[in-house]
Amino acid sequence: MAANSTNNKALSASTVTSRKIFVPWFCIFVGQKILTFTTMSTTQSPIVYAPGIGPDRAALLAEEFGIRTMAQFMEHYPFRYVDKSQFHTIRTLNAHSGDVQIKGQITKIEELGAPRQRRLVATFTDGEGFIELVWFKGAKWVRKSLKLNTPMVVYGKVNDFNGKKSLPHPELYAPTDAEESAVEPVYSTTEKLTKRGLNSKGIAKVMKAVLKAELAQVEEPFSEAFRTKNQLVSKVQALTWIHFPPSAKHLEAAKNRIKFEEFFFLQLTQQRNKLRQKTAIKGYTFEEVGAVFLSFYNHHLPFELTNAQKRVVKEIRGDVRTGAQMNRL
Template sequence: MYLPSMGPKRAQLFNKELAIFTIKDLLYHFPYKYIDRSRFYYIHEIDTTLTHIQIRGKITDFQLLGEGRNQRLVAKFTDGQSSIELVFFKGLKFVLQAYQLHTDYVVFGKPSLFNGSFSIVHPDIEPYKEEAKMGFQPLYHTTERMKSKYLNSKAVQKLIHLALQQINLSLAETLPTYIIQKYHFVSLSEAIANAHFPTNMALLERAQARLKFEELFYIQLAILRQANKLKTSFKGFQFTHIGDMFNGYYEKCLPFTLTNAQKKVLKEIRNDVRGAHQMNRLLQGDVGSGKTIVALMSMLMAIDNGYQACIMAPTEILATQHFETIHAQLEALPLTVELLTGSTKKKERERIHAGLLDGSIHFLIGTHALIEDTVKFQNLGLVVIDEQHRFGVAQRAKLWNKNTRPPHVLVMTATPIPRTLAMTVYGDLEVSVIDELPPGRKPIITNHIFEDTKRESLNRFLQQQISLGRQIYMVFPLIEESEKIDLKNLTDGYQYMRSIFPDLSISMVHGKMKPVEKEAAMQEFIQHKANILVATTVIEVGVNVPNASVMVIENAERFGLAQLHQLRGRVGRGADQSYCVLVTSRKISNETRKRLEIMTRTNDGFEIAEADLQLRGPGDLEGTQQSGIPFQLHIANLARDGAFVQLGRECASEILNGDPQLSKPEHAILLLELKNKKKEQLNWSIIS
């Protein structure tokens, strides 16, 4: 059975284009914007700042202009003081029949400026009624394909109106009565109706508060139930004591004194791994905050208790760097550390496989090669995953399945995750934060320059830094859609630097190079054989060259905030003052200007992460678009609705503390709704 005016063909379009299958789906397709139609403008008040206007008046004349396909209908509309043209390119006969001259109408639409005069193309026209209260007009997302079949925002609005009439405000409640009363929420039916057709702002805000809370509350309820299940269902290996390896490293090998934040996080990890259940912990910290040292010391806890440990990194460069750093730091201890990547030769691979099985290899560091079926451990006790978002759930599970009992899991992120996102995307993990940099680090000085005016002074500055024995990164964007142009920009930049600094050694690295060539270029720079490294963002994550003190980012307008901060984090790792120079063209958007202002103002990764979430929204943040979020978001926005995320988590936590199984009669509704939402999400995953 279809809604009036829907029919099977239209229904199919809604299925394919918007994943709308039921009346409930349609009712949860909320407006993306509302236009205040309680106000009328005079025609002479129209200016370019108004996106939509509503005017009252009369049509005084119709004129058909042009011929054939180019024919258009122009209606002259006046409010008694001024006049404006209403222009129609389609449905000309209908317009001529439907609207009468010298009759009072309300016209609503988008004003366009052409040759110094305003007109409105295909406006909404309704008879004026003195008693009518226009309220807010909802605007709905559709697609180009739907619009070509006359299913625009207005058509969706009419269908939703019909759907609301059909259900007659009798939607089954989805929250327990005591929660609705506690937070003074409106009923679900009232919330849905006013989310689509509010007559004033107060009603809209109350409707949105109810619906946003509900969405985020159920996400938190699902996440916290999953977290409780992880804590109690999976028996972990108990690391009962701290032994010679941990103490030996702490006393003989530690390259610097641990910060208080690092000590605090190590205590949290220690408490987890000596318990009877599997650890699942997220380790957050700014670039250069010392996450790797914490991970290494956690791995030594595993070794002291007779277990093996591994680190899985997203790239060969990062895996190799972890290997070299850890290998060098553990030289004084009787431990075997090995590296396994896609480039590892067959004979070497077989030797590593044998060492893992007989337990003679204590640490394994590698890439995706670690999850191959042929890689088997004697006793894997701890897995460290660097750069969580680059590994899927199935890949992580493969590591867990290498044991009869799942190992402890420590997940590290390269840059801080905004709090609301961490509570949602990583809500089933315990979170540790290193919010302190090692002592002696100088804040990086960041400047923004325009490419057409400051290039010479930049070159003089680079020359000065090189004369002090420092090294320089010069990074160019490389985006798939314009790969050839970007590669040319990179090679042109390389040639330009060679012409400016003919006596210097300059290396180049980009994603199109063979792994061996890339590695050779990187090693030249790491070993200080090259003064300047011209590169794409392949150097974004993890590369550590303490002598590099300048990061020049070309076309900085083409990078997001998180990526700019990540690139900047490649410098500032030694005792010398470091610099980041953001080079852009003069033509940049306001949003880009905001990004660059934030970069020049602060080095705090947590502040930058929050700003990035506000500017871009959660859907754009790498690796977070719906991944890790248990249910689809229809109305809530993780960037703007942090207060509802927090409230939802507090409420869900309180319920589960008192009723972990949701077995109380008043919580039956919660179990039912979780089940329904799980079904809905399955449909979404099938569609996508």
């Protein structure tokens, strides 16, 4: 963040939008003006009212992450992202390909193995080769969702067993969904939340609904002129792109805005505390230098002070006359 963006002297009523009643909030005095800022300028609606949450999930979110409001939920940012902007072809896959994404269709579905070791196998082709999609659990449920000869996208980690490639338990979605989620968020979750359906994908689903319902309530603490000067996207854009970025470029813009705002208000808080120490907290005032100090300084100090030391002594003398607090080593 540029140094001039956090300089107290650069602040004015025209650069930062003034707010009235938000919680939490604080004021900073600049000359004779009072500027009010918000550290959380968005809705404080309880998370229990979010689509797909309800009392039980809301209680778990509060217990596991301390999330009780929509605002806190929107600040539950992804800890990493999966790039799904690239597509692979089956003929180029090998044991070291890792996670891959392929466009194609299923041509055959069958269940193989002994009764206690049954597995569901679907043959998938992209027109250039074939690969098996394998499910060892939930075969009955998965089979109902599979459609033959229908365009789809599969995503999973390549497994190579005896030279035969497969994708165990892959993700399946329509090509249109793949285009919308080129960069997919991955959220922190817990075992308790996962059992209640709030794994990373479950959280992402709720997040989309919350953003759609609550973004209109988000307040922008910075004016357009201030954002333009510091090359910042809006608060609404940052919240949208940090969760569902259309591209890596949009993600970086969102991160930059969120980091800037966090450090801006952190430094603004420090400036407030500094001003409060100088104006509101008064100590004992020493109007005159005592005779004992003068005698020691003039006659008993066993060495000559450097110019820098003399300057500091003079500064300290000036501070003790004002009664203001000092922060010195």
